[in-house]
Amino acid sequence: MAEAAVALRPPLIEGDKSIAQVTHDVCAPMEARPTALWWAALGVSSSMLLLGVVAVTYEISVGVGTWGLNRTVGWAFDITNFVFWIGIGHAGTLISAILFLFRQRWRTSVNRAAEAMTIFAVMCAGIFPVIHTGRPWFAYWMFPYPNTRGSLWINFRSPLVWDFFAISTYLTVSALFWFVGMLPDLATIRDRATAKWRRKLAGVLSLGWNGSYRTWQRYEVMYLMLAGLGTPLVISVHTIVSWDFATAVLPGWHSTIFPPYFVAGAIFSGMAMVLTLMIIARRLMHLEEYITLRHIDRMCKLVITTSGIVGLSYATEFFTALYSGSSYEQFVFLNRALGPLFWGYWTMVGCNVLIPQLLWFRKVRTHVPAVFAICILVNVGMWFERFIIIVTSLSRDFIPANWFHYAPTRVEVATLLGSFGLFFTLFLLFCRFIPVIAVAEVKAVLKYSKPRLESAHE
Amino acid sequence: MSKRLLVGVFESEDDTLAAIRASRQRGFKIVDVYAPYAVHGVEEAMGLAPSRLPWVVFALGVLGGGLKVWFEFWTTAVDWPVNVGGKPFNSLPAFVPVTFEVLVLFAAVGAVLSFVFVCRLYPAKRAVLPVAGVTDNRFAVVLEQTDSTFEPVEVQQMFEKLHAVHVEEQITGEVA
Numbered sequence: 001m002a003e004a005a006v007a008l009r010p011p012l013i014e015g016d017k018s019i020a021q022v023t024h025d026v027c028a029p030m031e032a033r034p035t036a037l038w039w040a041a042l043g044v045s046s047s048m049l050l051l052g053v054v055a056v057t058y059e060i061s062v063g064v065g066t067w068g069l070n071r072t073v074g075w076a077f078d079i080t081n082f083v084f085w086i087g088i089g090h091a092g093t094l095i096s097a098i099l100f101l102f103r104q105r106w107r108t109s110v111n112r113a114a115e116a117m118t119i120f121a122v123m124c125a126g127i128f129p130v131i132h133t134g135r136p137w138f139a140y141w142m143f144p145y146p147n148t149r150g151s152l153w154i155n156f157r158s159p160l161v162w163d164f165f166a167i168s169t170y171l172t173v174s175a176l177f178w179f180v181g182m183l184p185d186l187a188t189i190r191d192r193a194t195a196k197w198r199r200k201l202a203g204v205l206s207l208g209w210n211g212s213y214r215t216w217q218r219y220e221v222m223y224l225m226l227a228g229l230g231t232p233l234v235i236s237v238h239t240i241v242s243w244d245f246a247t248a249v250l251p252g253w254h255s256t257i258f259p260p261y262f263v264a265g266a267i268f269s270g271m272a273m274v275l276t277l278m279i280i281a282r283r284l285m286h287l288e289e290y291i292t293l294r295h296i297d298r299m300c301k302l303v304i305t306t307s308g309i310v311g312l313s314y315a316t317e318f319f320t321a322l323y324s325g326s327s328y329e330q331f332v333f334l335n336r337a338l339g340p341l342f343w344g345y346w347t348m349v350g351c352n353v354l355i356p357q358l359l360w361f362r363k364v365r366t367h368v369p370a371v372f373a374i375c376i377l378v379n380v381g382m383w384f385e386r387f388i389i390i391v392t393s394l395s396r397d398f399i400p401a402n403w404f405h406y407a408p409t410r411v412e413v414a415t416l417l418g419s420f421g422l423f424f425t426l427f428l429l430f431c432r433f434i435p436v437i438a439v440a441e442v443k444a445v446l447k448y449s450k451p452r453l454e455s456a457h458e
Numbered sequence: 459m460s461k462r463l464l465v466g467v468f469e470s471e472d473d474t475l476a477a478i479r480a481s482r483q484r485g486f487k488i489v490d491v492y493a494p495y496a497v498h499g500v501e502e503a504m505g506l507a508p509s510r511l512p513w514v515v516f517a518l519g520v521l522g523g524g525l526k527v528w529f530e531f532w533t534t535a536v537d538w539p540v541n542v543g544g545k546p547f548n549s550l551p552a553f554v555p556v557t558f559e560v561l562v563l564f565a566a567v568g569a570v571l572s573f574v575f576v577c578r579l580y581p582a583k584r585a586v587l588p589v590a591g592v593t594d595n596r597f598a599v600v601l602e603q604t605d606s607t608f609e610p611v612e613v614q615q616m617f618e619k620l621h622a623v624h625v626e627e628q629i630t631g632e633v634a
Contacts (some may be wrong), residue, residue: 019469019494019595144533153533155542157552165559173566180570184495187585188593207574208583211592213491215577217501221509222573226566229515233562240555443495447471 012106012445015289019443023188026435026442029285031194034432037284045424052418055411056131064134066411072404073394076387077412078128079244081419083386084269085125086167086241087262088379090234091270092118093174096181097230100223106298108441109290113281114274115178116434120426121273122171124419129163131415159243166240173233177226183209183219184440238266245389252332252393255320261313268306268352269382272375275299277427279372281436290437293366300365303378307356310385314349328398336392340405344384345392351381460629462603463489464610465588466617467596467624471497474597477620478503481601486613489600492592511576515569522564526557589624596623603627 017025059066069076092114099107130136142164144154154161187209190202209215242262245253275296282291321329336345355377358364365371396403430436468474474491478500481488488504527550534540535547545552574580588598599617603610614625 023494023594144529150538152540153538155540156530156534156556157542157545157549159555162555162559165556169559169563172563176566176570180573183579184593188494190585191587191590191593203585204582206585207579207581208585209579209593210585210587211492211494213493213500213504214506215579216493216496217506218509218511218573218577220496221511222569225512225515225569229519229562229566229569232558233566236555236558236562240559243555440495444497 010294012109012292012294013290013442014292017289017446019446022443022446023192023439025287025290026437026439027189027192030189030432030435031198035284038428038432042425042428045421045428048417048421049425050418050421051414052421055414055418056127059131059411059415060136064132066409068407068409068412070404070406072397072402073391073406075132075394076391076406077408077416078132080383080386080390081416082125082128082132083241083262083390084383085121085128085419085423086238087266087269087382087386088273089118089121089125089170089174089270090238090263090266091274092116092121093170093177093230093234094267094270095274096177097227097234100227101231104298105445106295108438108445109287109292109295110274110278110299111441112178112181112434112438113278113430113436115174115181116430117274117277117427118174118270119171119178120423120430121270122167122174123426124423126167126171127419127422129160159240159247162240163244166237170233170237173226173230177230180219180222180226181438181441182434183207184211185435185438187211188439189435235263238263250393250397251326251328252317252336252389255317257313257316257320261310261317264306264309264313265352265382265385268303268310269379271299271303271306272378272382275303275371275375276379279368279375281431285431285436287437290442293368296368296371297362297365300359300371303375304356304359307352307359307378311353314353332393332396335396336388339392339396341388341392344388348381348384348388351377352385355381461489463588463628463630464601464603464608464613465626465628466599466601466614466620466622467589467591467626468599468621469596469623470621471597473621474599475499475503477599477617477622480616480620481599481613484616486608487602487604489602490588491600492588492596492598494593494595494597497597511569511572514572515565518568518572519561519565522568523557523561526560527553530556588628589626 013022067077092111095107095114096111099111130139133139142154142161183206186202186206190199190206193199193202239259239262242258246255246258248254278291278299279296282288318333321333324330336342355374358370358374364374391406395406466477468477471493474493474497478488478491482503482505491500491504493500530553531548531550534549539547541547587593588600589596592598601608601613610627614622617625
């Protein structure tokens with residue numbers, strides 16, 4: 001009975017691949033010359049990056065006065081972008097660590113790219129708090145080192161210090177996880193490379209990996225340890241980001257729902273971004289047999305689940321405001337839905353709660369262009385969510401005499417575009433130089449769903 | 459000291475597992491098994507002792523977390539106490555987030571460093587493969603010819619019966 005059920009399960013990888021074919025399919029596009037489309041995409045993204053570099057250089061040389069901030073709204077575009085990118089950066093570790101612990105073997109086709117995306121997104125996120133300090137050359141003051149000012153130590157009670165530790169730990173651990181996950185594949189590249197520089201480089205990076213099972217055994221244990229550590233880490237990072245807001249007394253921020261609400265939102269936006277990138281990558285690199293409609297279907301299910309949690313959080317916030325009896329809380333939420341930024345609020349609700357409901361239908365989940373469009377909208381919605389949370393609460397707080405509007409300047413918009421440029425430039429380079437699919441892990445799931453009998457020689 | 463090795467090369471994980479089991483049953487010394495991916499059940503078949511890495515990771519995590527709690531306490535309550543919003547100098551609950559992050563950092567970096575240390579992996583190390591293709595699509599079972607009772611021809615036949623694509627004898631100077 002169990003045998004029959006296993007045999008009926010569709011395979012994870014289509015096309016009945018042999019082990020050598022997997023190596024070839026993933027490595028061959030990297031060894032070929034880049035296509036014109038790749039160059040065009042790199043041209044666009046690096047121009048955006050250049051725009052961002054110009055904007056940030058201008059902002060640093062002139063000061064944060066080049067932004068639309070004022071005495072009432074001291075946090076706006078930059079912190080929105082920071083939370084947005086950190087959120088995107090949550091899907092990679094979710095896929096590589098949490099789904100690994102849950103033994104979701106379909107993750108093998110997408111984990112490498114998702115982890116890469118995580119690292120690039122966290123790098124983009126890290127830029128914003130640093131430039132927002134106004135004097136980024138003193139950013140190292142965040143680090144508790146013995147200094148000549150006392151030593152005056154950093155304030156360990158401050159959520160911004162927690163944030164610094166959370167994000168630097170997250171970046172380090174994600175990068176390590178990504179690198180050790182790549183070791184067997186780097187060895188594969190080294191052993192099949194014909195170009196001398198590629199063999200040399202992969203030789204240095206693969207640390208002499210030779211597929212010895214004594215190494216494999218320890219490797220598996222180490223990977224499990226990293227996954228076990230990465231799971232609470234990923235949840236802690238966005239929890240701490242949400243505390244940046246929740247520990248303040250501002251209405252609309254001072255709420256215990258923030259950690260789960262932010263974590264769900266992060267996974268939601270991250271999954272949407274992974275889907276966006278995978279849909280592009282599977283098409284560009286001809287990986288349709290590895291990243292199948294089943295993978296897309298499953299990721300869509302995670303998107304709809306987290307969309308539900310995010311929608312519930314929106315409703316809960318309103319209910320709590322009503323039930324609290326606090327007129328400030330009630331005002332903040334009415335102001336969000338009906339105030340000057342009402343269009344942003346309803347964009348957020350529409351993109352994050354209403355549109356993802358389409359994913360209840362299998363037809364939509366397996367229709368790639370539809371999924372792509374929904375994912376783009378989800379990311380727009382999640383960006384607006386952070387913007388609305390940050391700006392509406394700040395611009396109209398307790399005393400109406402303090403109220404003030406906020407509008408972004410060109411420098412701020414250019415910085416946001418620049419962060420997208422950095423993200424896509426890094427991702428395109430990743431597609432060229434690193435196997436987009438975890439070769440060794442995919443080889444291990446080739447037999448998934450095939451009963452042992454079938455593969456025997458008899 | 460030179461060693462005489464017998465290398466059986468296979469092309470499927472099932473054959474490799476069968477070869478490992480057969481070799482163990484006959485009492486041969488398995489030097490190592492090489493595989494392009496982690497095959498479920500090989501470590502049990504080879505009879506490898508479970509890795510002690512989890513204990514190392516646990517110890518490092520405790521060390522990192524402990525050091526951080528001490529450091530936060532020492533900087534904020536002992537070395538230069540600063541009154542921040544009337545909060546107590548020793549604000550233990552507020553130290554939890556950073557302590558957790560440092561704990562994870564120590565454990566994760568420690569896990570990777572102890573892994574590369576124990577497996578003697580380092581940048582630019584020259585990879586020694588028993589046969590070409592073990593990082594692509596070949597599996598290799600390496601046996602050591604320990605004494606005169608080891609009959610290479612017989613073992614070769616055993617491997618070939620298990621669909622070995624290739625069996626070869628190797629003599630090595632020093633096996634890493």
